Amino acid sequence: MRGFAPWLFGAALLLAAGSAVAVEPDEVLSDPALEARARAIGREVRCLVCQNQSIDDSAADLARDLRILVRERLVAGDSDDAVRQFLVDRYGDFVLLRPPMRPSNYALWFGPPALLALGGVAVFIYVRRRGRGAVPLAGLSEAERGRLDHIIADEREG
Amino acid sequence: MTGKPARLLFLLPVLALGALVFYLAKALDPDRDPARVASALIDKPAPAIDLPLLETGGGRLTNADFGGEVVLVNFFASWCVPCRIEHPILMELGSKHAVPVFGIAYQDKPEDAMAFLAEFGNPFRRVGQDASGRMAIEFGVYGVPETFVIDKTGRIRMRHAGALDDATVEETLLPLLTELGR
Numbered sequence: 001m002r003g004f005a006p007w008l009f010g011a012a013l014l015l016a017a018g019s020a021v022a023v024e025p026d027e028v029l030s031d032p033a034l035e036a037r038a039r040a041i042g043r044e045v046r047c048l049v050c051q052n053q054s055i056d057d058s059a060a061d062l063a064r065d066l067r068i069l070v071r072e073r074l075v076a077g078d079s080d081d082a083v084r085q086f087l088v089d090r091y092g093d094f095v096l097l098r099p100p101m102r103p104s105n106y107a108l109w110f111g112p113p114a115l116l117a118l119g120g121v122a123v124f125i126y127v128r129r130r131g132r133g134a135v136p137l138a139g140l141s142e143a144e145r146g147r148l149d150h151i152i153a154d155e156r157e158g
Numbered sequence: 159m160t161g162k163p164a165r166l167l168f169l170l171p172v173l174a175l176g177a178l179v180f181y182l183a184k185a186l187d188p189d190r191d192p193a194r195v196a197s198a199l200i201d202k203p204a205p206a207i208d209l210p211l212l213e214t215g216g217g218r219l220t221n222a223d224f225g226g227e228v229v230l231v232n233f234f235a236s237w238c239v240p241c242r243i244e245h246p247i248l249m250e251l252g253s254k255h256a257v258p259v260f261g262i263a264y265q266d267k268p269e270d271a272m273a274f275l276a277e278f279g280n281p282f283r284r285v286g287q288d289a290s291g292r293m294a295i296e297f298g299v300y301g302v303p304e305t306f307v308i309d310k311t312g313r314i315r316m317r318h319a320g321a322l323d324d325a326t327v328e329e330t331l332l333p334l335l336t337e338l339g340r
Contacts, residue, residue, distance in 0.1 A: 015246070062301065063290050090298040092198030103323040 022059045029071055038071050042082055043072070044097050053099060169266030183230070197298055198315035201291050205296035206310050211265055212271055221312060226264030228338045230259045231306045232282070233294055235266045236274035244321035244322065245278045251327070252281035253276040257335060261285040264302045307331070309338045 023042070029035040037071060045066065046059035054061040055070075066087070073083045087095045093102075101109050140148065167276060184190070199205075204221060211217045232248060234241040251257045262283035263271035268287055275285070288294055296307065298318055307316035316334055 056159060062291075064297065069292075069295060088198070092196070092298070150190060 020094055021056045022063065023056055023062070023067060027064070027071065029075065032070070033075050037080055037150050038067070038074055041074075042067055045084075045087060046095050046097050048091060071127055094123065162335065163259040165276040171308065186240065191303075199298055199314045200317065201313055203312055203316065204314050205293070205304070207231075207262075207286065207293060209288055209293055212261075212268055212285035212287050219262075219284050220262065223259070223284055224308060224312070226310050226337055228310055229308050230257055230258055231262060231297075233262045233264045233288070233297070233299050233302050233306060234274075235264045237266065237300045238264075240321040241303045244303055244323075245281070246272045247322045247324065247327060251331075253316050255332065258283050258337060262288050262293060264288050264299070265291045302331075304327050307338070 020038075021042075023039070029038060042056035043054050045055045046064040047053045047055045047060055047066075049060040049062050050058050053063075055066045070083055070087075073086060074080075078086070084096065093099055093105075099105055099108065194329070207219055209219045230248075230251065233301050234245075248259055249250050252259050259281050261284070263285055263289065266274075271285070274309045275282070286293070294302075294304075297304070297314075298317075303321055303323055305322055306314050314330070315338060318331070322331070
């Protein structure tokens, strides 16, 4: 049990590290409601320099500039959607970490569920056919039954 | 159960594998850079530029400076290493091909940007200062250098992220400029 505590501590440290954000104190808005909205937007906006991080996670200069821009627009009274649209107009859908649903990316959204459904249908058909395939084996014709009786009778005598 | 359709079903996995191989092979294409994303502004009007000129004496760089010509707009900075690499190409575009090139000094001190141009030559007709980097965001710039082609009607027709190279200039940029009627 004593050997377990350091591991727990280490795991807790790792978890804490995962939630660290790059938002610097001088960027934080004094209005906590606006700051919360800015964080919610920032988590979903891609940093275009280090492309697999959000602007909230990234220490890149451009990410900082975008965080400040998001806050300025919120302070100016923009809605969350308007702020996101502002970024999409300039950087494209790629700037959003969660891609919006559009005809051009229906394959992305519906492809995996469609494949799963297709697999389900295939399994269903396979199982049903296998079950039905056993039925025709059930009966013997009159002639077959007669022959079988004959063979059994023969064996009893022999 | 033993008819032709049932037997053709066995081809299905083979076809699926074929499709998978096709797309994976496409993704492995060495020329494909997944980090390179097309600009959202292609074929859209260029953002309204309004920047203080780098050159002393005041004045501002605006879209009116393009004078209805096909122009290049190049975001650069004195602190940017790839900008130094691409600089000779900009010089050549300006002198040999007589392309009007406009510069935007991105998050740079004016004296540093001017020292940079004094040292390596100035390929730009005019240079605007984008100290805050806001104009770059308007253009959807990821990082310097980036080069935009703006046509006679003021629309963005091409964006090149990163240093221009001879191949891009010869195979893409110059043919596009010709097509746009320079």
